[in-house]
Amino acid sequence: MRRRRLVAVVLPSLLVVVAGTACGERAAGPAAGAPWTEVADASLSVAERGQKAKADAAREALFGRLMARLTEEMAKGGPVGAVAVCREQAHPIAMEVAKAEGVAIGRTSHRLRNPMNAPPDWARGFVAAERATPAVVRAGDGRLGVLTPIRLRANCLACHGDPKAMDPKVVEALAAGYPRDQATGFKEGDLRGWFWVEVPKP
Secondary structure, three states: OHHHHHHHOOOOOOEEEOOOOOOOOHHHOOOOOOOEEEOOHHHOOHHHHHHHHHHHHHHHHHHHHHHHHHHHHHHHHHHHHHHHHHHHOHHHHHHHHHHHHOOEEEEEOOOOOOHHHOOOHHHHHHHHOOOOOOEEEEEOOOOEEEEEEEEEOHHHHHHHOOHHHOOHHHHHHHHHHOOOOOOOOOOOOOEEEEEEEEEOOO
């Protein structure tokens, strides 16, 4: 049940995937005791390269569909409408992508807007360390996890910037929809969070 909730709630704003600086500390890896091990791209098996390609395709599909809806709503109803899209439509879109691609997929952050977006166990160490580069982990049962950083774009500041500079109606919508919101006060280029994708054994 926990995994189903994680898959369903993703991407609460206009986001873009980018890479940052490297971090190889142990603290940036999977949670202690978890059956996951970080692996370099060069060490992936043929099967794992296929899994990673599947993860990348799923992430792009989800990002593309949500970006299209958010861009449409921003043009039509402004950022208040975009907040509604995230709250009401992200779930079914994510479920559709997960089913179509045969993966578990979501978005998480070190500063959550929605507590339902807590990271899966294998990503917790990366999130706690604010890992700024992509990570790939393998499980002993053949699953592959892929974590990709997200950085904030200028147009995301309408919902994630300084609340004092935001439209009061957006502040009200966020307070009503996300009473435990931690996802404001960001600046352009800040690390906003991560996409995570978990691909089953081929």
